[in-house]
Amino acid sequence: MDRRSGTTLSSKKEALMNIESLRTAVVGCGGHGTNLAQAVRRSDHLQLVACADIDVGAARNAAALTDGASAHGSVEELLGIADVDAVLIATPHDALAPAALAAIRAGKHVMIEKPMALNEEQAKEVEFAAASAGVTCMVGYSFRYGMAAYLSKLLGEGAVGDIQAITGSIGTPPMTDDWVAQVRRGGGPMLYVGCHLMDLALWFVGEEPTEVSADVSYRGGDGVDESSAVTLGFSGGRPAQFVVTQQASGFFYDLRIIGSAGFVGLCGRTFGQFEIDVQSEVLAAYKEPATLRPRLWGDHITTMLMPELAEFAAAVAEERPAAVTATDGRRVLRVIDAVALSARTRQPVGLTPTLSAY
Helix, strand or coil: CECCCCECHHHHHHHHHCCCCEEEEEECCCHHHHHHHHHHHHCCCEEEEEEECCCHHHHHHHHCCCCCCEEECCHHHHHHHCCCCEEEECCCHHHHHHHHHHHHHCCCEEEEECCCCCCHHHHHHHHHHHHHHCCCEEEECHHHHCHHHHHHHHHHCCCCCCEEEEEEEEECCCCCCHHHHCHHHCCCHHHHHHHHHHHHHHHHHCCCCCEEEEEEEECCCCCCEEEEEEEEECHHHCEEEEEEECCCCCCEEEEEEEECCEEEEEEECCCCCEEEEEEECCCHHHCCCEEECCCCCCCHHHHHHHHHHHHHHHHHHHCCCCCCEHHHHHHHHHHHHHHHHHHHHCCCEECCCCCCCC
16 A cells, blocks of 8 residues: 555556546746656656746756647647647746646646645635635655655554654755845745645644644745744644744754654755654554655655555545645644744634535
């Protein structure tokens, strides 16, 4: 069983073998969008046929990865001209939801880069539009397909028993350039990288928090979050505590899951440079604490993005929800909205379970 999608690996492989390549477009051709175009080019299940970006030169560069792919200056132009089945969206945060809605309303399957929107209200509009249109909508939380997949496997084997607490941190150097430094465009570390920690906490615990408390410092003058200390309260008194900052000397991430029968931890500085710590009273191989250094073959496009796109293609082929649904993405943004509200009011924010549109 693949814990990420709820389907067996054999059924996913069979579904992929039985479909023609999805004619795929990439919207947003900056660094990550170009990486997605590379992943499509390497895929057996998707075919890159078009790219769009407000910088048409960037769209042309990404389209040049595949013979015959067209370049466009907007998602609307692309949808009006190119014959596509699916759209991968990797724009700045403020353009994610509008681009997704345009593609969904044109009847296209979509994979939206995290965090999928600026806030829960925008995410809800995307979620309900996809459900109404009957198209697959996946959110691109690629950590699930890279470093966090190792933790997922251990948790699936019962390594820690019942999860009792989660701690973690993630950081970047100061964000001073382009849209990531602009609050109106969704800049700041919480939406840029902190969303990964929130997604993993919800994924691993398997439920939504009942309460969110946060203390956030903001950069003077522009209102972008600088450092955040966040506590999520889950049922049974289980806490998850995180620090998200843009005051680090370099990119890093750290996550530890403590359970009734052991712990697992993840620590890294890049997508491909990380360690897994594990101690388990359940798994004989880890009765004594051990540090694992997975040997990775290929770059993060191969190890993270291609498995992510394979899941997207399989969900389309099987006509089922993807492993990371629009509802999952909205739940993360609901938590992040509560972080901002708690910081502003200096009070905990209570949450009730969200309803899915599917």
